[in-house]
Amino acid sequence: MARAKTSDKEPEYLSTLERGLSVLRAFDQSRPEMQLSEVAAVTNLSPAVARRCLNTLVKLGYVAKHGRRFLLRPEVLAFGWSYISSMNLETVALPFLQAVRDETGDSSSMAVLSAHDVLYVAHVSTMRPIRLSANVGTRFPAHATSLGKVMLAFQPEEVIKDYFAKASLTRFTERTVTSPKDLRNLFAKVREDGYASALDELDYGIVSVATPVFDRERRIVAAINCSTSTTRISLEELIRAHVPVLRRASSEIQTALARHPYISRSLSSD
Known part of the structure; x- marks a missing residue:
């Protein structure tokens, strides 16, 4: 999942929001559950950044964690x-x-x-x-x-x-x-x-x-x-x-x- 190029970004652009949304969009019918390494690969994020995004989304109730695997929660339907x-x-x-x-x-x-x-x-x-x-x-x-x-x-x-x-x-x-x-x-x-x-x-x-x-x-x-x-x-x-x-x-x-x-x-x- 490609991210916006740095040169395309405006001063008001929030890269952290982009990364969080890219993590949410990474899950689909073929990838309902993923480990951290899989999320990082799909989103082109570093494992450290992907982990922070996932942990934040877990805290907010949009992502669930079961063992080492992550999956979306119904809250995203909002x-x-x-x-x-x-x-x-x-x-x-x-x-x-x-x-x-x-x-x-x-x-x-x-x-x-x-x-x-x-x-x-x-x-x-x-x-x-x-x-x-x-x-x-x-x-x-x-x-x-x-x-x-x-x-x-x-x-x-x-x-x-x-x-x-x-x-x-x-x-x-x-x-x-x-x-x-x-x-x-x-x-x-x-x-x-x-x-x-x-x-x-x-x-x-x-x-x-x-x-x-x-x-x-x-x-x-x-x-x-x-x-x-x-x-x-x-x-x-x-x-x-x-x-x-x-x-x-x-x-x-x-x-x-x-x-x-x-x-x-x-x-x-x-």
């Missing part, structure tokens, strides 16, 4: 809940995502662009099984998702250039598009069509379609999607049946965001 409650997403997004789910029968989500990933900020699930489930806080590589393609397609050129310069365009299946040239061509089509789709790109058996959500200045701040199994519906039928529903929901969310401009500012990647 950070995510503070965001969800303060941004009023239950009013702004969830009713429209629920309407999409009820009309289509498929799960619906809203996500933002976070570095090189899509980050889910609202989600309404369905009872239908899907290979890769998503919840609020889930992250997926942007280039392999319909949500990511939409959000990248409508970014300013400097953001797209920076993305290609820094992102790791991993190939997850034989259908994953990893060529910057091919992705740029896809982005142009997304801007023309007003939606993006993905078929077997993040994993086999998953098909999805997404539409953009803009603020009052027509800057993209988020995207919403429907995703389901390829055994249930073809990509062509998904686009035909779901894109109009998603476009209507995007428009309704945009209207709601216009009444709460602080939410647009929060969702924006600027």
Whole structure:
């Protein structure tokens, strides 16, 4: 997990806070428990600094220690809940995502662009099984998702250039598009069509379609999607049946965001 370069830091920058947050972010599904040496390796911190961060977080109740191993405590959920409650997403997004789910029968989500990933900020699930489930806080590589393609397609050129310069365009299946040239061509089509789709790109058996959500200045701040199994519906039928529903929901969310401009500012990647 890379840390900010010293040259990038401003006088008001708190390196100690950065280190503490990097320790919290080091834990994930593949690393639910770690020893001190593992935390230091993941965060690129010295063992002494990692130990001080961990001990502080243990004292504050965000990390638990069992023997030589550390793990997160439920208290860290307070950070995510503070965001969800303060941004009023239950009013702004969830009713429209629920309407999409009820009309289509498929799960619906809203996500933002976070570095090189899509980050889910609202989600309404369905009872239908899907290979890769998503919840609020889930992250997926942007280039392999319909949500990511939409959000990248409508970014300013400097953001797209920076993305290609820094992102790791991993190939997850034989259908994953990893060529910057091919992705740029896809982005142009997304801007023309007003939606993006993905078929077997993040994993086999998953098909999805997404539409953009803009603020009052027509800057993209988020995207919403429907995703389901390829055994249930073809990509062509998904686009035909779901894109109009998603476009209507995007428009309704945009209207709601216009009444709460602080939410647009929060969702924006600027």
